[in-house]
Amino acid sequence: MIKAKRGMIWMVAVVLALMPVLLEAQQVEFTGVAKSVVAVGERFQLQYKINAEGTGFKGPNIVDFNVLNGPSASTSSSVQIIGGNVTREVSYTFTYILAAVKEGTFTIPPATISHGGKQYTSNPITVKVQSGGQNASSGQGSQQQGSTEAVDVFLRAEVSDTSPYLGEQIIISYKLYFNNQIAGHDGFQKISSFPGFWVKNLFPNQREIPTKTETIKGKQYNVAEVRRFALFPQRAGKIEISPAETELTVRLRTDAKRKTSDPFFDSFFNDPFFSSRSQDVTRNLLSNSVTVDVKPLPTKDKPADFSGAVGKFSLRSQIDRTEVKTNEPISIKLTVQGTGNIELFDLPKLLFPPDFEVFDPETTSDIKVTPSGISGTRVFEYLVIPRNPGTFKIRSIEFSYFDLSQNVYVSERTPEYDITVERGDGSSSVVTYSGTVRQEGIQIIGSDIRHIKLPPYNFQPLGTYFFRSQSYYLILLIPVFLVILILIIWRKQMKKRGNAELMKNLRATKVARKRLKLAHKFMKAGKESDFYVEISRSSWGYLSDKLNIPVAELSMDNIRTRLMAKGTNDETINQFIETLNQTEFARFAPGSKTDNMEKIYSGALEIITKLEKELK
C-alpha cells in the first residue's frame, strides 16, 4: 500500500518537473483579429494574441484608421489536468481600439513579437469600411426582414483659406452632412483647441442651426453648420488642426414586413400607421483633419515698429484742447477701427515732453463678432498734465498694419500737436512727482515770507555807493588838509615861543633893574620883607629869563652848571651864589637889617651887571 502512494507522488513530481518540456511541444501562435466590415466612424477592436509569454511586442503602423486607444496588454494563464494530461494555457493579448475614418478596404500590416529567442509575425488583417454601412441589422429579433435605412452622416471641417498670412483671419466651419433623422447629439463640443491660433467663436449662441442642402458626388445631403470659428494664426509654418469628434444618434426608418404565421398580427404589423418603425443608432463621427500652411509676413518694407496688425484699419487722433494752464489735464484719444486681428495688437505709445505728467492710457474696445469674422474699434485714451509753462510739441507717431487686400504694409500717422501752457494760479506749492525736472524734497509749506520792513528808510540815489563817492573822498581829504594846517600853525607857534624866550632874555636886565629899583624904594621906606622879596625876585627872575628855566626849577646846582655852560667864569658864579645866599639868609634870619639891606642891594646890582656883561 505505501509503495503505491510513493509511486504516485513520484509520478506527479516527474510530470511537474517535465512540464516545461511538455509545454514545449505546444505550437506557438501569434494572431491578429478585428472586425472585417465596419462603417465610417465606427469604433472596433483590433486584438493580437500570442499563446506564450511574448516579449518586445511591436504593433503595426496603422495609417488608415484612427487609433483611439492602445496597445493595452493583458495576460492570462490557466492550467488543466485532464486524465493525466496536463495542459497549461498562456495568452498575452494586445488590444487596440480603432475608428474608421474613410471608406474603402484597408489592410492592417502584421505585428511582431518575440518568444524564446524566436520572432513571430501575425497575420495581416483586411478591413472593409463602408459609408453608411449595410450592417444595419444588429441581429436583434431575427424575425425582422426588410430594408432598414442606411446611416448616412458625416462631419466635415472646412477652412476658408489654407494658406493665410501670419495674423490673418481664417474661418473654420464644421458642417454636418446628413440624410438621416438626427435624434440626438452631444452638442459638438469635442473640437480641437486650435493650438497655434487665437480663436474666436463666431456662433456663441447656438440655438437655431440653419440647414441647407448640398450635393456631394451626385448625392444630395442636408447640411448643418454646427460650429464656426475665426482663427488668427500666431506662428508661421504648417499647423495641423486635429479632427473634431461627435457622438450622434440617428433614427433609421425600417420598412419591416413581418411574416408571422398569425394573420391577425400580420395585418396589425402591416398597418401603414405603424409601418414605419425606427431604429436609433449611435455613431461616433470624426471629421477630417485640416492642415493650414501659415505664411510669414514679408520682410520687404516691413516697418521697424510694426505692431503686428493684419487686416484693414484706420487710425484717428483727437485732442480735447491745445491751450491750457499748468496742472490742467489734456486728453488725447487714439482710435483704431477696422477688420482683422484688432484685439491682438497695441498701438505705439505717444511720446510726451519731459515736463508733462503722463498717466497710463485707458483702453476701451468695441469688438463686433459677425459670421464673417471679427471687426471693431479700440480707443486708447491718454491723460497728461503739464507741470510747467511754455510751448511744447507732441510728436506724431506711426501706426503700421499689413493690408491683406493689397499685400503691402500701410502706415498711418497721428498729427503733431502744438501745446501752449500758461502759468496757472497758485499751484506751484503742490508737491507732485514727475520726471527729473521738479524738485525733490519736502517743501516747507507751513512757513511764510517775513513781513515788509517799516520806516525809517534810508533812500539813496540809484546805483550810487558811499564808497568812492564824492563825500567819501571829501571826508578823507579834508582832514589831511586840516592836519597840515595844524602842523603849520604848530611850527609857527614854536617859532613864536622861541622868540618869546629871546625877548625875555633881552629884557632880563631891564626887568631886573626895575625890580631892584622897587627894592630900593622898599629899602628907603624901611619895608624889609618887601625889600628882600624883591631882591630875591630880581635875582632869581633874572636868572630864569636869562637861562630860560622856570624859577621853580632853579637850584644851586643847575645854576652853576648852566652859567658855566654859558661861559661865565667861576668867580662871578661864586659871587652871585653868595649874593643869593646872603639874600635868603638875611630874609629869614634875625638881626639888624638896615645895614644888610644896603649891602645886599649894592651886591645884587653889581652882580647882575657883571653877569649881564658876561652873559652877552
Add this chain to the structure above:
Amino acid sequence: MKHLLILVLLFASFNTKADENLLLMEQANKYYDDGELIPAIETYNTILNNGFESAPLYFNLGNAYFKVNNLPMAILNYERAKKIAPYDPDILNNLELANSRIVDKIEPLPEFFVFEWWRMIVNMRSLDQWAWISVSSFLSFLLFTLIFLLSRKIWLRKFGFWFGIVLLVVFSTSFTLANQQYKWFRQQADAIVFTPTVTVKSSPRDNSTDIFVIHEGIKVKITNQLGEWFEVRIADGSKGWIKEEDFRRI
C-alpha cells in the same frame, strides 16, 4: 552868505525828496497790507523810477511779487536788497524761501577754497560798512600822526607812532576789500532767468546743440558775451549760452 543860502536850499530840497519817497513807501505798504498787491507793486516801482533805492524797498517789493506768485521778480528784488544789506536775516530768509520754490534744484559746485575765502572776507561787511571803516581808520591815523609829531613826551610819541602804523594798515585793508566789492557790484555779473523754460546752448547760435534746460527764477553768472548771446554759468558749474532777453541783471 550866498553860499550858505544855496546850501540851505539844497538841504531843504533833499529833504523834500526824502519825504516824498517816505510817503510813497508808506502808501505802498498800506496797499500791501490791504492785500492790494498790484497797486503796491506799482507804488514801490514809482520810487525806483524816481531814481531812489534802498534795501527795505527792494525787500518789500520782493514780498509783493512773491505774494502774486511772480517768483523771478521776487528773487530779483530780494537779491538786489541783499546786495545792499547782505546780512539782513529777513532778506536771507525770504530769498531762501523763494529759491526753494523754483523748478530747478541745483547742487552748488564747491569753489576753489582760496576763492571762497576771498569772497567770504570781502563780503564780511557791506560796502558801506567797509567805507566807514576805512574812513574812521584813516582819520584816526591822522590823529595819531599828529600826536606822534607834536607831543613832547617820549611815550606819547611812541604810542602815536605805532598806533598810526596799525591804523594805516587797517585803512589800506578795508579800502582794498571795499574796492573789490565795489568792482564786483559794478560788473553786475549776476542775473536771474526770466523766461519760463530756457534751453541752454553749447555755442551762441540758434542751431547749436542743446545742452541743458533751466527755468525761470534760477540765478546765473554772466561770464561772456557775443552780440545778443551771453555765456552763463550756473551754481553747479554747468556753462552754456542764452539770449539777452532771457534774463535780468541783479
